[in-house]
Amino acid sequence: MMLHKAAAVLNLQAQAVAVQNIQSLIPVILDTAVDNYSPWGEQILLTVGKYSLQNHILHDVPVLASLDWGWMDCIVQSWLYGTIATDLVDVVMDCDEHGATTRATWLAIETQVLGNPEMRALYLDAKFRTFVQGDLSITYYCRYFKSMADVLGDLNEQVSGCTLILNIIRGLNKKFATISHDIQRSRPLRSFLEARDDLLLEELMMAPSSSTPSTALFTGINIGSSSHPSAPPHQSVRRSGSGGSKGGPSSKKKWDNGRRGG
Incomplete structure (x- = not known):
C-alpha cells in the first residue's frame, strides 16, 4: 500500500515538472490593483493539491526533507511568481531572503496583499x-x-x-x-x-442589426418596373429574332427560286 502511494505521488510530481506554463492552469494573475487575492489563492491551492504539493505552501520544511522535496519546492515557488503581477514580484523578492522556501514566499505575498487593510x-x-x-x-x-x-x-x-x-x-x-x-x-x-x-x-x-434575408430580397426588386415580370433573356432573343423576320419570307423565296432554277 505504501509503495503504491509513493508511486502515485512520484507520478503526480512528474506531471507537475512537465507543466511549461502555469498560467494555463491558473489564469488569475494576483494584482493589488484588482484585489483578487481570494480567487487567486483558491486556484493556487487547488492546483498544488492536484499534484499533491500542498504541503509546500501550507507547512514549513519537514525535518527529514529529501532532495526531491527541495526540487519540487522550487517548482511550486516558480508557480507563485508566475501568477502574480510584476510590481508585486519585485516587492516579494525584496522581502524574501535568498533561498527562501515556497512557504516563506506565500506568507510574504499574503502580508503584502492582506497585511495593511x-x-x-x-x-x-x-x-x-x-x-x-x-x-x-x-x-x-x-x-x-x-x-x-x-x-x-x-x-x-x-x-x-x-x-x-x-x-x-x-x-x-x-x-x-x-x-x-x-x-x-x-x-x-x-x-x-x-x-x-x-x-x-x-x-x-444599440447593437447594429444585420440585414435579414427578406430585407435583402426586397432591396433587390426594382420598385419602378412594371407589374409584369420581365421576360427571361432567351425569350427576348427570340422576340428580337421575330422582329427581323421581315426578311424571312424573301429569304425563303430566293431559296425556292434557286431550287427551281436548279
Missing part, C-alpha cells in the same frame, strides 16, 4: 470613485463595480446601494447619457440589479 481600503476607494467604462461591456463594467463595492465592505468600508448606482452612472460611456439621466431621476433610486438590467437593454438596442 487601511491602505488597501484607501486605494480601492479612490479607484471606485474614478473608475470609468471606456470600451467595457455593461456586463463586465457593472460586475467590476459590484466586486469593488463588496471588497470595500469586507474592509469595513461599506458602500450603500445609492452610492454604488451613482458611481456606475458617473463612469458610463457618453452614449448611455439618456438612460443615465432616467436612472438618476428615478424615485426611489433603482437597485443595482434594476439599473444593470436597464443598461443591458439599452446596450442591446
Whole structure:
C-alpha cells in the first residue's frame, strides 16, 4: 500500500515538472490593483493539491526533507511568481531572503496583499470613485463595480446601494447619457440589479442589426418596373429574332427560286 502511494505521488510530481506554463492552469494573475487575492489563492491551492504539493505552501520544511522535496519546492515557488503581477514580484523578492522556501514566499505575498487593510481600503476607494467604462461591456463594467463595492465592505468600508448606482452612472460611456439621466431621476433610486438590467437593454438596442434575408430580397426588386415580370433573356432573343423576320419570307423565296432554277 505504501509503495503504491509513493508511486502515485512520484507520478503526480512528474506531471507537475512537465507543466511549461502555469498560467494555463491558473489564469488569475494576483494584482493589488484588482484585489483578487481570494480567487487567486483558491486556484493556487487547488492546483498544488492536484499534484499533491500542498504541503509546500501550507507547512514549513519537514525535518527529514529529501532532495526531491527541495526540487519540487522550487517548482511550486516558480508557480507563485508566475501568477502574480510584476510590481508585486519585485516587492516579494525584496522581502524574501535568498533561498527562501515556497512557504516563506506565500506568507510574504499574503502580508503584502492582506497585511495593511487601511491602505488597501484607501486605494480601492479612490479607484471606485474614478473608475470609468471606456470600451467595457455593461456586463463586465457593472460586475467590476459590484466586486469593488463588496471588497470595500469586507474592509469595513461599506458602500450603500445609492452610492454604488451613482458611481456606475458617473463612469458610463457618453452614449448611455439618456438612460443615465432616467436612472438618476428615478424615485426611489433603482437597485443595482434594476439599473444593470436597464443598461443591458439599452446596450442591446444599440447593437447594429444585420440585414435579414427578406430585407435583402426586397432591396433587390426594382420598385419602378412594371407589374409584369420581365421576360427571361432567351425569350427576348427570340422576340428580337421575330422582329427581323421581315426578311424571312424573301429569304425563303430566293431559296425556292434557286431550287427551281436548279
